[in-house]
Amino acid sequence: MTIDYKSPENKEIWGLYSLVFWLAVSVFVVVQAMLFYSVVRFRRKAGQGLPKQVHGNNRLEIGWTIVPALLLVLVAVPTVRTIINQASPPPVDSTRVKIIGHQFWWEVRYPDPTDPTNRDKDLVTANEIHIPVGKTAEFELTSHDVQHAFWVPLLGGKMDVYPNRTNYIKYTPIEPGQYFGQCAELCGTAHGFMKMYVFVQPQTDYETWFAAQKGQAAPVAAGATTAQQIDAGQKLVTGGACVTCHYIDGTSAKGRIGPNLTHFGSRTTFSSAWAQNNEANLKIWIHNPADIKPGVTTLANQQIPATGELYSRMPAFPLYTDEELTAIARYLLSLK
Ligand code: CUA
16 A cells, blocks of 8 residues: 655654554454354364363463564554654754644744744744745644644644644655645534645745745735725725734734734635635625634634633624625735
8 A cells, every 4th residue: 555645754654554554454364364263163063062171271371472562562663763753853954833723723923034033023824834845844833722733644743732832743845735734633613624735835936935925015906906996995904893803014903813914815715724715705704704614703702711812713794895895805815
């Protein structure tokens, strides 16, 4: 059985899994064969009385103690080695990405290369993670609210994401591409929709992306979008309720509860990679998010008991007109 693994971490885990699987298959086959042999060979035959009664057999007992013990050693040694390898510190030149789980989306932060400890200088985005190919990426995982789990199946293992604790996982992708990820811990009503994408890019493409994501976006009228629409959309977004939760660099939107929208138009998806990022979906989402992601608005504006912070969930805005929704969507999409 082969798998199209995309990182050495994934290959190692798959190797261990295969070993355990085939060992288990061998044990099953041997035990079933012996059972079948015994059933046939020692079945009751006509004219026979009770068979010879035996009590204890040292050779057999030593055998069925030692063989399983050896099998366990055969599983334990590579298991421990895999755990140590997977948990070992990444190379010093690895890409560091901070991931914060929220109900129900992923906050993604890249420390500033020149000032990595200054949180205010982080590049902040959501749900779509970019990393360079051929280089280890280390993910530093925490949660804003409840327990989530970070998992990109083709790139490697999964790791729990807890509040008040930092876990780490590393992937070393060997092939550029768009990799699907999913929250792997039941975290509430919209858990099943809590997806993400990892974009593995050649180093120069990654650097271009990184540079473009730094700083402000300059909305430009293009296609069907007019300058008036961008202007109207910007006024509705930065002069309305959106600023409570969302941050858009260079505007009055300074909220930190929901996803940072500074370069929102450059993302291919939104709503934790569940919806394609286009005008039609955005209008539905802002009007009533539950039409796109059922369960997402539950508990909006309620506090997390442990910290008093707000749950970061998108409320519905049923009062915007169709024209206003179009302007908001077109403004957000112009933030490249
Ligand atoms: Cu987050 Cu499931």
